[in-house]
Amino acid sequence: MNTPTFRNWQSVQSEVLRRIHAREWKPGDLIPNEAALALEFGCARTTVNRALQAVAETGLLDRRRKAGTRVAQQPVAKATLDIAVIRAEIEERAQKYGYQLIARQMDVPPAAISGAMRTSATVQLLHIRALHLADDAPYALENRWINTGVATAAAKVAFDTISANEWLLQHVPYTHGEIAFSANCATKMDSEVLNCPLGSALFTIDRLTWDKDAAVTKVRILFAPGHQLRTGI
Amino acid sequence: MNTPTFRNWQSVQSEVLRRIHAREWKPGDLIPNEAALALEFGCARTTVNRALQAVAETGLLDRRRKAGTRVAQQPVAKATLDIAVIRAEIEERAQKYGYQLIARQMDVPPAAISGAMRTSATVQLLHIRALHLADDAPYALENRWINTGVATAAAKVAFDTISANEWLLQHVPYTHGEIAFSANCATKMDSEVLNCPLGSALFTIDRLTWDKDAAVTKVRILFAPGHQLRTGI
DNA sequence: CAGTGGTCTAGACCACAGG
DNA sequence: CTGTGGTCTAGACCACTGG
Numbered sequence: 001m002n003t004p005t006f007r008n009w010q011s012v013q014s015e016v017l018r019r020i021h022a023r024e025w026k027p028g029d030l031i032p033n034e035a036a037l038a039l040e041f042g043c044a045r046t047t048v049n050r051a052l053q054a055v056a057e058t059g060l061l062d063r064r065r066k067a068g069t070r071v072a073q074q075p076v077a078k079a080t081l082d083i084a085v086i087r088a089e090i091e092e093r094a095q096k097y098g099y100q101l102i103a104r105q106m107d108v109p110p111a112a113i114s115g116a117m118r119t120s121a122t123v124q125l126l127h128i129r130a131l132h133l134a135d136d137a138p139y140a141l142e143n144r145w146i147n148t149g150v151a152t153a154a155a156k157v158a159f160d161t162i163s164a165n166e167w168l169l170q171h172v173p174y175t176h177g178e179i180a181f182s183a184n185c186a187t188k189m190d191s192e193v194l195n196c197p198l199g200s201a202l203f204t205i206d207r208l209t210w211d212k213d214a215a216v217t218k219v220r221i222l223f224a225p226g227h228q229l230r231t232g233i
Numbered sequence: 234m235n236t237p238t239f240r241n242w243q244s245v246q247s248e249v250l251r252r253i254h255a256r257e258w259k260p261g262d263l264i265p266n267e268a269a270l271a272l273e274f275g276c277a278r279t280t281v282n283r284a285l286q287a288v289a290e291t292g293l294l295d296r297r298r299k300a301g302t303r304v305a306q307q308p309v310a311k312a313t314l315d316i317a318v319i320r321a322e323i324e325e326r327a328q329k330y331g332y333q334l335i336a337r338q339m340d341v342p343p344a345a346i347s348g349a350m351r352t353s354a355t356v357q358l359l360h361i362r363a364l365h366l367a368d369d370a371p372y373a374l375e376n377r378w379i380n381t382g383v384a385t386a387a388a389k390v391a392f393d394t395i396s397a398n399e400w401l402l403q404h405v406p407y408t409h410g411e412i413a414f415s416a417n418c419a420t421k422m423d424s425e426v427l428n429c430p431l432g433s434a435l436f437t438i439d440r441l442t443w444d445k446d447a448a449v450t451k452v453r454i455l456f457a458p459g460h461q462l463r464t465g466i
Numbered sequence: 467c468a469g470t471g472g473t474c475t476a477g478a479c480c481a482c483a484g485g
Numbered sequence: 486c487t488g489t490g491g492t493c494t495a496g497a498c499c500a501c502t503g504g
Binding site: 008064065 | 472476484
Protein backbone atom coordinates (compact mmCIF):
# COMPACT_ATOMS: atom_id res chain seq x y z
CA MET A 1 0.00 0.00 0.00
CA ASN A 2 2.78 2.36 -0.76
CA THR A 3 2.04 5.10 -3.20
CA PRO A 4 0.54 3.74 -6.34
CA THR A 5 1.15 6.19 -9.14
CA PHE A 6 -1.49 8.69 -10.10
CA ARG A 7 -0.95 10.03 -13.56
CA ASN A 8 -3.70 12.59 -14.04
CA TRP A 9 -6.13 14.61 -12.01
CA GLN A 10 -9.03 12.30 -12.84
CA SER A 11 -7.27 9.35 -11.24
CA VAL A 12 -6.55 11.46 -8.18
CA GLN A 13 -10.22 12.36 -8.15
CA SER A 14 -11.21 8.70 -8.26
CA GLU A 15 -8.96 7.90 -5.36
CA VAL A 16 -10.39 10.76 -3.35
CA LEU A 17 -13.93 9.62 -4.12
CA ARG A 18 -13.00 6.07 -3.18
CA ARG A 19 -11.72 7.18 0.20
CA ILE A 20 -14.87 9.16 0.85
CA HIS A 21 -17.17 6.31 -0.16
CA ALA A 22 -15.12 3.82 1.81
CA ARG A 23 -15.44 6.09 4.82
CA GLU A 24 -11.65 6.28 5.14
CA TRP A 25 -12.40 9.98 5.23
CA LYS A 26 -15.67 10.37 7.12
CA PRO A 27 -18.16 13.22 6.88
CA GLY A 28 -16.77 16.17 8.75
CA ASP A 29 -13.18 14.92 8.63
CA LEU A 30 -10.36 17.25 7.76
CA ILE A 31 -8.36 15.69 4.96
CA PRO A 32 -4.63 16.25 4.41
CA ASN A 33 -3.70 19.45 2.68
CA GLU A 34 -2.81 19.66 -0.98
CA ALA A 35 0.92 19.60 -0.45
CA ALA A 36 0.71 16.42 1.65
CA LEU A 37 -1.53 14.68 -0.86
CA ALA A 38 0.74 15.71 -3.73
CA LEU A 39 3.62 14.10 -1.89
CA GLU A 40 1.63 10.94 -1.16
CA PHE A 41 0.29 10.65 -4.71
CA GLY A 42 3.62 11.50 -6.28
CA CYS A 43 2.30 14.33 -8.40
CA ALA A 44 2.33 18.11 -8.46
CA ARG A 45 0.19 20.12 -6.10
CA THR A 46 -1.54 21.67 -9.12
CA THR A 47 -2.85 18.25 -10.06
CA VAL A 48 -4.22 17.56 -6.60
CA ASN A 49 -5.78 21.01 -6.64
CA ARG A 50 -7.59 20.33 -9.89
CA ALA A 51 -8.93 17.04 -8.58
CA LEU A 52 -10.12 18.47 -5.26
CA GLN A 53 -11.79 21.40 -6.99
CA ALA A 54 -13.70 18.98 -9.18
CA VAL A 55 -14.87 16.97 -6.19
CA ALA A 56 -15.78 20.14 -4.31
CA GLU A 57 -17.98 21.16 -7.22
CA THR A 58 -20.10 18.07 -6.66
CA GLY A 59 -20.61 19.14 -3.07
CA LEU A 60 -18.76 16.24 -1.45
CA LEU A 61 -15.93 18.40 -0.20
CA ASP A 62 -15.96 21.73 1.55
CA ARG A 63 -12.84 23.80 0.99
CA ARG A 64 -11.78 26.92 2.81
CA ARG A 65 -8.53 28.79 2.86
CA LYS A 66 -6.58 28.20 5.97
CA ALA A 67 -9.32 26.00 7.40
CA GLY A 68 -8.45 23.25 4.94
CA THR A 69 -10.60 20.72 3.12
CA ARG A 70 -13.34 18.78 4.86
CA VAL A 71 -15.67 16.00 3.78
CA ALA A 72 -19.17 17.48 3.62
CA GLN A 73 -21.48 16.47 6.48
CA GLN A 74 -24.56 16.20 4.34
CA PRO A 75 -23.60 15.76 0.76
CA VAL A 76 -26.15 17.89 -1.08
CA ALA A 77 -26.83 15.99 -4.24
CA LYS A 78 -26.31 18.16 -7.29
CA ALA A 79 -28.48 16.93 -10.09
CA THR A 80 -27.63 18.46 -13.41
CA LEU A 81 -30.55 18.56 -15.78
CA ASP A 82 -30.11 19.14 -19.46
CA ILE A 83 -32.98 21.26 -20.67
CA ALA A 84 -32.83 20.80 -24.41
CA VAL A 85 -35.03 22.15 -27.15
CA ILE A 86 -38.19 20.06 -27.20
CA ARG A 87 -37.68 18.96 -30.79
CA ALA A 88 -34.21 17.66 -30.00
CA GLU A 89 -35.57 15.91 -26.92
CA ILE A 90 -38.10 14.02 -29.00
CA GLU A 91 -35.87 13.25 -31.95
CA GLU A 92 -33.19 11.89 -29.65
CA ARG A 93 -35.64 9.17 -28.72
CA ALA A 94 -36.13 8.43 -32.41
CA GLN A 95 -39.69 9.69 -32.35
CA LYS A 96 -41.31 11.87 -34.97
CA TYR A 97 -41.55 15.49 -33.95
CA GLY A 98 -44.64 17.51 -34.71
CA TYR A 99 -45.57 21.12 -34.08
CA GLN A 100 -48.86 23.00 -34.14
CA LEU A 101 -49.32 26.68 -33.58
CA ILE A 102 -52.54 27.30 -31.64
CA ALA A 103 -52.56 31.06 -31.24
CA ARG A 104 -50.33 34.02 -31.90
CA GLN A 105 -51.31 37.55 -31.01
CA MET A 106 -50.26 40.72 -29.27
CA ASP A 107 -51.90 40.93 -25.87
CA VAL A 108 -51.73 42.82 -22.66
CA PRO A 109 -50.65 40.09 -20.25
CA PRO A 110 -52.19 39.37 -16.85
CA ALA A 111 -50.58 41.17 -13.97
CA ALA A 112 -48.75 38.05 -12.84
CA ILE A 113 -46.87 37.95 -16.13
CA SER A 114 -46.07 41.65 -16.51
CA GLY A 115 -45.08 41.72 -12.86
CA ALA A 116 -42.64 38.84 -13.17
CA MET A 117 -41.22 40.26 -16.38
CA ARG A 118 -41.10 43.77 -14.98
CA THR A 119 -42.79 45.23 -18.03
CA SER A 120 -45.33 48.00 -17.85
CA ALA A 121 -48.79 46.68 -16.99
CA THR A 122 -50.25 48.28 -20.10
CA VAL A 123 -47.73 47.27 -22.75
CA GLN A 124 -48.56 44.47 -25.16
CA LEU A 125 -46.47 41.34 -25.39
CA LEU A 126 -46.43 38.67 -28.05
CA HIS A 127 -48.48 35.75 -26.80
CA ILE A 128 -47.88 32.33 -28.30
CA ARG A 129 -49.62 29.07 -27.61
CA ALA A 130 -48.41 25.94 -29.34
CA LEU A 131 -48.48 22.18 -29.12
CA HIS A 132 -45.51 19.87 -29.49
CA LEU A 133 -46.18 16.30 -30.61
CA ALA A 134 -44.20 13.08 -30.45
CA ASP A 135 -45.23 10.40 -32.93
CA ASP A 136 -48.43 12.37 -33.55
CA ALA A 137 -49.43 12.25 -29.88
CA PRO A 138 -49.62 15.44 -27.80
CA TYR A 139 -46.39 15.84 -25.91
CA ALA A 140 -46.25 19.31 -24.42
CA LEU A 141 -48.25 22.51 -24.42
CA GLU A 142 -46.25 25.71 -24.62
CA ASN A 143 -47.70 28.99 -23.36
CA ARG A 144 -45.31 31.84 -23.93
CA TRP A 145 -45.04 35.61 -23.63
CA ILE A 146 -42.31 37.39 -25.57
CA ASN A 147 -41.11 40.89 -24.85
CA THR A 148 -40.93 42.34 -28.36
CA GLY A 149 -39.30 45.43 -26.92
CA VAL A 150 -36.22 43.27 -26.39
CA ALA A 151 -36.63 40.51 -28.95
CA THR A 152 -37.70 42.91 -31.68
CA ALA A 153 -37.17 40.47 -34.53
CA ALA A 154 -39.69 38.08 -33.00
CA ALA A 155 -42.55 40.42 -33.93
CA LYS A 156 -42.09 39.50 -37.59
CA VAL A 157 -41.87 35.74 -37.14
CA ALA A 158 -44.99 33.67 -37.79
CA PHE A 159 -44.01 30.75 -35.54
CA ASP A 160 -46.20 28.49 -37.62
CA THR A 161 -43.46 26.12 -38.70
CA ILE A 162 -40.75 26.72 -36.13
CA SER A 163 -41.51 26.83 -32.42
CA ALA A 164 -40.75 29.92 -30.40
CA ASN A 165 -38.82 27.59 -28.15
CA GLU A 166 -36.37 26.88 -30.93
CA TRP A 167 -36.37 30.23 -32.72
CA LEU A 168 -35.58 32.23 -29.62
CA LEU A 169 -32.64 30.03 -28.67
CA GLN A 170 -31.12 30.54 -32.08
CA HIS A 171 -31.76 34.23 -32.50
CA VAL A 172 -32.10 35.98 -29.17
CA PRO A 173 -29.23 36.18 -26.72
CA TYR A 174 -29.77 36.00 -22.99
CA THR A 175 -27.56 36.32 -19.98
CA HIS A 176 -29.39 34.31 -17.36
CA GLY A 177 -32.72 32.83 -16.35
CA GLU A 178 -34.82 31.12 -13.74
CA ILE A 179 -36.44 27.72 -13.96
CA ALA A 180 -39.07 26.19 -11.74
CA PHE A 181 -40.53 22.69 -11.83
CA SER A 182 -43.94 21.90 -10.44
CA ALA A 183 -47.10 19.86 -10.86
CA ASN A 184 -50.41 21.25 -12.03
CA CYS A 185 -53.88 19.90 -12.70
CA ALA A 186 -55.06 20.02 -16.29
CA THR A 187 -57.69 22.70 -16.86
CA LYS A 188 -60.48 22.08 -19.32
CA MET A 189 -58.51 23.81 -22.07
CA ASP A 190 -55.31 21.95 -21.25
CA SER A 191 -57.04 18.59 -21.23
CA GLU A 192 -58.65 19.22 -24.62
CA VAL A 193 -55.39 20.18 -26.28
CA LEU A 194 -53.31 17.48 -24.62
CA ASN A 195 -56.09 14.96 -25.09
CA CYS A 196 -56.07 13.82 -21.49
CA PRO A 197 -58.63 13.61 -18.67
CA LEU A 198 -59.63 16.82 -16.97
CA GLY A 199 -57.65 17.23 -13.76
CA SER A 200 -54.71 15.05 -14.80
CA ALA A 201 -51.46 15.83 -13.02
CA LEU A 202 -49.18 17.59 -15.49
CA PHE A 203 -45.47 18.04 -15.04
CA THR A 204 -44.74 21.72 -15.53
CA ILE A 205 -41.70 23.80 -16.35
CA ASP A 206 -41.76 27.57 -15.91
CA ARG A 207 -38.92 29.51 -17.37
CA LEU A 208 -38.15 33.21 -17.24
CA THR A 209 -35.26 34.43 -19.36
CA TRP A 210 -33.34 37.68 -18.98
CA ASP A 211 -30.91 39.67 -21.06
CA LYS A 212 -29.11 41.80 -18.51
CA ASP A 213 -32.02 43.36 -16.62
CA ALA A 214 -34.70 43.08 -19.30
CA ALA A 215 -37.01 40.08 -19.49
CA VAL A 216 -36.89 38.36 -22.86
CA THR A 217 -39.55 35.72 -22.48
CA LYS A 218 -41.61 33.85 -19.94
CA VAL A 219 -42.90 30.42 -20.76
CA ARG A 220 -44.89 27.68 -19.12
CA ILE A 221 -44.66 24.22 -20.59
CA LEU A 222 -47.22 21.62 -19.56
CA PHE A 223 -46.23 18.07 -20.39
CA ALA A 224 -48.68 15.31 -21.16
CA PRO A 225 -49.47 12.96 -18.25
CA GLY A 226 -46.74 10.48 -17.40
CA HIS A 227 -43.87 12.71 -18.45
CA GLN A 228 -40.69 12.31 -16.43
CA LEU A 229 -37.53 14.32 -16.28
CA ARG A 230 -34.59 12.07 -15.45
CA THR A 231 -30.98 12.45 -14.51
CA GLY A 232 -28.20 10.77 -12.62
CA ILE A 233 -26.37 11.82 -9.50
CA MET B 234 -9.29 48.74 -28.18
CA ASN B 235 -6.01 46.93 -27.76
CA THR B 236 -5.72 44.12 -25.28
CA PRO B 237 -7.10 45.06 -21.92
CA THR B 238 -5.39 42.95 -19.29
CA PHE B 239 -6.95 39.74 -18.08
CA ARG B 240 -5.59 38.73 -14.77
CA ASN B 241 -7.31 35.44 -14.00
CA TRP B 242 -9.25 32.71 -15.73
CA GLN B 243 -12.59 34.05 -14.47
CA SER B 244 -12.02 37.35 -16.23
CA VAL B 245 -11.12 35.51 -19.40
CA GLN B 246 -14.32 33.50 -18.96
CA SER B 247 -16.35 36.71 -18.64
CA GLU B 248 -14.86 38.10 -21.80
CA VAL B 249 -15.60 34.89 -23.66
CA LEU B 250 -19.18 34.91 -22.40
CA ARG B 251 -19.52 38.55 -23.38
CA ARG B 252 -18.43 37.81 -26.93
CA ILE B 253 -20.88 34.94 -27.19
CA HIS B 254 -23.79 36.97 -25.82
CA ALA B 255 -22.87 39.94 -28.00
CA ARG B 256 -22.88 37.61 -31.00
CA GLU B 257 -19.31 38.58 -31.83
CA TRP B 258 -18.90 34.83 -31.88
CA LYS B 259 -22.11 33.39 -33.31
CA PRO B 260 -23.56 29.92 -32.81
CA GLY B 261 -21.57 27.52 -34.92
CA ASP B 262 -18.57 29.80 -35.24
CA LEU B 263 -15.07 28.47 -34.79
CA ILE B 264 -13.30 30.62 -32.26
CA PRO B 265 -9.53 31.26 -32.22
CA ASN B 266 -7.45 28.53 -30.69
CA GLU B 267 -6.04 28.67 -27.19
CA ALA B 268 -2.62 29.89 -28.23
CA ALA B 269 -4.05 32.78 -30.20
CA LEU B 270 -6.37 33.81 -27.39
CA ALA B 271 -3.54 33.60 -24.88
CA LEU B 272 -1.57 35.98 -27.04
CA GLU B 273 -4.50 38.35 -27.43
CA PHE B 274 -5.38 38.31 -23.75
CA GLY B 275 -1.79 38.56 -22.65
CA CYS B 276 -1.86 35.51 -20.43
CA ALA B 277 -0.66 31.92 -20.43
CA ARG B 278 -2.40 29.31 -22.53
CA THR B 279 -3.15 27.36 -19.33
CA THR B 280 -5.30 30.24 -18.16
CA VAL B 281 -7.26 30.38 -21.39
CA ASN B 282 -7.68 26.63 -21.23
CA ARG B 283 -9.16 26.79 -17.74
CA ALA B 284 -11.61 29.48 -18.81
CA LEU B 285 -12.72 27.67 -21.95
CA GLN B 286 -13.16 24.41 -20.07
CA ALA B 287 -15.42 26.16 -17.61
CA VAL B 288 -17.54 27.65 -20.37
CA ALA B 289 -17.67 24.31 -22.18
CA GLU B 290 -19.03 22.73 -19.01
CA THR B 291 -22.06 24.99 -19.23
CA GLY B 292 -22.68 23.75 -22.74
CA LEU B 293 -22.06 27.05 -24.53
CA LEU B 294 -18.89 25.83 -26.20
CA ASP B 295 -18.13 22.62 -27.98
CA ARG B 296 -14.49 21.64 -27.90
CA ARG B 297 -12.78 18.93 -29.89
CA ARG B 298 -9.16 18.19 -30.43
CA LYS B 299 -7.90 19.25 -33.79
CA ALA B 300 -11.37 20.49 -34.74
CA GLY B 301 -11.05 23.43 -32.38
CA THR B 302 -13.61 25.20 -30.22
CA ARG B 303 -17.03 26.16 -31.55
CA VAL B 304 -19.94 28.10 -30.12
CA ALA B 305 -22.76 25.63 -29.52
CA GLN B 306 -25.62 25.78 -32.01
CA GLN B 307 -28.31 25.09 -29.48
CA PRO B 308 -27.05 25.87 -26.05
CA VAL B 309 -28.53 23.11 -23.95
CA ALA B 310 -29.38 24.74 -20.68
CA LYS B 311 -27.81 22.91 -17.79
CA ALA B 312 -29.87 23.44 -14.69
CA THR B 313 -28.12 22.33 -11.54
CA LEU B 314 -30.52 21.36 -8.81
CA ASP B 315 -29.46 21.04 -5.24
CA ILE B 316 -31.31 18.14 -3.71
CA ALA B 317 -30.84 18.69 -0.02
CA VAL B 318 -32.10 16.77 2.96
CA ILE B 319 -35.72 17.78 3.48
CA ARG B 320 -35.09 19.03 7.00
CA ALA B 321 -32.33 21.36 5.78
CA GLU B 322 -34.57 22.54 2.96
CA ILE B 323 -37.27 23.58 5.41
CA GLU B 324 -35.02 25.06 8.05
CA GLU B 325 -33.24 27.15 5.45
CA ARG B 326 -36.52 28.95 4.93
CA ALA B 327 -36.71 29.58 8.67
CA GLN B 328 -39.67 27.26 9.04
CA LYS B 329 -40.18 24.74 11.80
CA TYR B 330 -39.42 21.20 10.74
CA GLY B 331 -41.58 18.34 11.87
CA TYR B 332 -41.39 14.61 11.28
CA GLN B 333 -43.90 11.80 11.75
CA LEU B 334 -43.26 8.13 11.16
CA ILE B 335 -46.35 6.50 9.67
CA ALA B 336 -45.25 2.93 9.17
CA ARG B 337 -42.13 0.84 9.47
CA GLN B 338 -42.09 -2.84 8.66
CA MET B 339 -40.35 -5.57 6.72
CA ASP B 340 -42.28 -6.35 3.56
CA VAL B 341 -41.97 -8.15 0.29
CA PRO B 342 -42.12 -5.28 -2.19
CA PRO B 343 -44.25 -5.14 -5.33
CA ALA B 344 -42.56 -6.41 -8.45
CA ALA B 345 -41.95 -2.89 -9.74
CA ILE B 346 -39.79 -2.15 -6.73
CA SER B 347 -37.84 -5.40 -6.55
CA GLY B 348 -37.37 -5.21 -10.29
CA ALA B 349 -35.92 -1.74 -10.26
CA MET B 350 -33.72 -2.56 -7.28
CA ARG B 351 -32.72 -5.90 -8.76
CA THR B 352 -33.44 -7.73 -5.55
CA SER B 353 -34.98 -11.17 -5.45
CA ALA B 354 -38.76 -11.01 -5.82
CA THR B 355 -39.23 -12.92 -2.57
CA VAL B 356 -36.82 -11.14 -0.27
CA GLN B 357 -38.15 -8.71 2.30
CA LEU B 358 -37.12 -5.06 2.33
CA LEU B 359 -37.55 -2.46 5.03
CA HIS B 360 -40.55 -0.36 4.12
CA ILE B 361 -40.85 3.13 5.61
CA ARG B 362 -43.60 5.67 5.22
CA ALA B 363 -43.20 9.05 6.85
CA LEU B 364 -44.48 12.58 6.73
CA HIS B 365 -42.36 15.73 6.74
CA LEU B 366 -43.95 18.92 8.04
CA ALA B 367 -43.11 22.58 7.69
CA ASP B 368 -44.58 24.87 10.34
CA ASP B 369 -46.89 21.99 11.33
CA ALA B 370 -48.36 21.72 7.83
CA PRO B 371 -47.83 18.59 5.72
CA TYR B 372 -44.90 19.20 3.40
CA ALA B 373 -43.91 15.92 1.83
CA LEU B 374 -44.79 12.25 2.03
CA GLU B 375 -41.88 9.84 1.88
CA ASN B 376 -42.38 6.25 0.76
CA ARG B 377 -39.17 4.31 0.95
CA TRP B 378 -37.78 0.80 0.53
CA ILE B 379 -34.41 0.00 2.05
CA ASN B 380 -32.28 -2.97 1.08
CA THR B 381 -31.20 -4.23 4.50
CA GLY B 382 -28.90 -6.66 2.79
CA VAL B 383 -26.73 -3.67 1.90
CA ALA B 384 -27.63 -1.13 4.56
CA THR B 385 -27.54 -3.69 7.35
CA ALA B 386 -27.42 -1.15 10.16
CA ALA B 387 -30.75 0.30 9.03
CA ALA B 388 -32.57 -2.79 10.29
CA LYS B 389 -31.94 -1.71 13.87
CA VAL B 390 -32.96 1.91 13.49
CA ALA B 391 -36.46 2.91 14.60
CA PHE B 392 -36.74 5.94 12.31
CA ASP B 393 -39.23 7.47 14.74
CA THR B 394 -37.21 10.58 15.47
CA ILE B 395 -34.83 10.82 12.53
CA SER B 396 -36.01 10.40 8.97
CA ALA B 397 -34.62 7.67 6.78
CA ASN B 398 -33.81 10.43 4.34
CA GLU B 399 -31.36 11.93 6.78
CA TRP B 400 -30.09 8.80 8.48
CA LEU B 401 -29.14 7.09 5.26
CA LEU B 402 -27.17 10.06 3.98
CA GLN B 403 -25.14 10.14 7.15
CA HIS B 404 -24.54 6.43 7.56
CA VAL B 405 -24.76 4.60 4.26
CA PRO B 406 -22.33 5.26 1.44
CA TYR B 407 -23.39 5.19 -2.15
CA THR B 408 -21.64 5.51 -5.44
CA HIS B 409 -24.34 6.79 -7.75
CA GLY B 410 -28.03 7.13 -8.28
CA GLU B 411 -30.89 8.04 -10.53
CA ILE B 412 -33.45 10.78 -10.03
CA ALA B 413 -36.70 11.37 -11.83
CA PHE B 414 -39.14 14.23 -11.47
CA SER B 415 -42.79 13.88 -12.38
CA ALA B 416 -46.34 14.84 -11.51
CA ASN B 417 -48.87 12.51 -9.93
CA CYS B 418 -52.45 12.71 -8.77
CA ALA B 419 -53.06 12.30 -5.06
CA THR B 420 -54.61 8.95 -4.21
CA LYS B 421 -57.11 8.72 -1.39
CA MET B 422 -54.35 7.75 1.03
CA ASP B 423 -52.02 10.52 -0.16
CA SER B 424 -54.69 13.17 0.15
CA GLU B 425 -55.56 12.12 3.69
CA VAL B 426 -51.98 12.26 4.87
CA LEU B 427 -51.09 15.46 3.03
CA ASN B 428 -54.45 16.97 3.92
CA CYS B 429 -55.25 18.00 0.37
CA PRO B 430 -58.09 17.34 -2.08
CA LEU B 431 -58.27 13.92 -3.71
CA GLY B 432 -56.69 14.11 -7.17
CA SER B 433 -54.47 17.11 -6.48
CA ALA B 434 -51.41 17.34 -8.69
CA LEU B 435 -48.38 16.43 -6.59
CA PHE B 436 -44.81 17.17 -7.54
CA THR B 437 -42.91 13.92 -7.23
CA ILE B 438 -39.29 12.91 -6.87
CA ASP B 439 -38.24 9.32 -7.37
CA ARG B 440 -34.76 8.40 -6.36
CA LEU B 441 -32.91 5.10 -6.68
CA THR B 442 -29.53 4.89 -4.98
CA TRP B 443 -26.78 2.38 -5.68
CA ASP B 444 -23.60 1.30 -4.00
CA LYS B 445 -21.59 -0.22 -6.84
CA ASP B 446 -24.10 -2.64 -8.34
CA ALA B 447 -26.32 -3.16 -5.32
CA ALA B 448 -29.40 -1.04 -4.77
CA VAL B 449 -29.37 0.70 -1.40
CA THR B 450 -32.74 2.36 -1.35
CA LYS B 451 -35.61 3.46 -3.54
CA VAL B 452 -37.77 6.32 -2.49
CA ARG B 453 -40.73 8.29 -3.79
CA ILE B 454 -41.39 11.67 -2.28
CA LEU B 455 -44.75 13.32 -2.89
CA PHE B 456 -44.81 17.01 -2.13
CA ALA B 457 -47.87 18.89 -0.98
CA PRO B 458 -49.73 20.80 -3.71
CA GLY B 459 -48.06 23.99 -4.86
CA HIS B 460 -44.52 22.81 -4.27
CA GLN B 461 -41.93 24.15 -6.70
CA LEU B 462 -38.36 23.22 -7.32
CA ARG B 463 -36.41 26.25 -8.46
CA THR B 464 -33.01 26.99 -9.90
CA GLY B 465 -31.17 29.42 -12.10
CA ILE B 466 -29.52 28.94 -15.45
C1' DC C 467 0.48 13.72 -40.68
C1' DA C 468 -0.08 17.79 -38.09
C1' DG C 469 -2.95 20.94 -35.46
C1' DT C 470 -5.71 21.19 -31.56
C1' DG C 471 -7.04 20.64 -26.90
C1' DG C 472 -5.70 18.01 -22.41
C1' DT C 473 -2.69 17.71 -18.90
C1' DC C 474 1.66 17.73 -15.99
C1' DT C 475 5.38 20.08 -13.65
C1' DA C 476 8.00 23.18 -10.66
C1' DG C 477 8.13 27.30 -8.75
C1' DA C 478 6.06 31.46 -7.52
C1' DC C 479 3.02 34.91 -5.57
C1' DC C 480 -1.35 36.14 -3.75
C1' DA C 481 -5.89 36.26 -1.02
C1' DC C 482 -8.14 34.94 2.59
C1' DA C 483 -9.30 33.75 7.16
C1' DG C 484 -8.21 31.10 11.53
C1' DG C 485 -5.91 31.44 15.81
C1' DC D 486 0.80 36.35 11.72
C1' DT D 487 0.81 32.14 9.22
C1' DG D 488 -1.12 28.16 6.95
C1' DT D 489 -4.22 27.05 3.50
C1' DG D 490 -6.23 27.05 -0.95
C1' DG D 491 -6.39 29.85 -5.57
C1' DT D 492 -4.11 31.00 -9.42
C1' DC D 493 -0.40 32.26 -12.84
C1' DT D 494 3.53 31.13 -15.77
C1' DA D 495 6.51 28.92 -19.13
C1' DG D 496 7.61 25.00 -21.11
C1' DA D 497 6.79 20.37 -22.15
C1' DC D 498 4.71 16.09 -23.73
C1' DC D 499 0.71 13.52 -24.92
C1' DA D 500 -3.90 12.03 -27.08
C1' DC D 501 -6.95 12.48 -30.20
C1' DT D 502 -8.85 13.21 -34.65
C1' DG D 503 -9.66 15.91 -38.91
C1' DG D 504 -8.10 16.48 -43.42
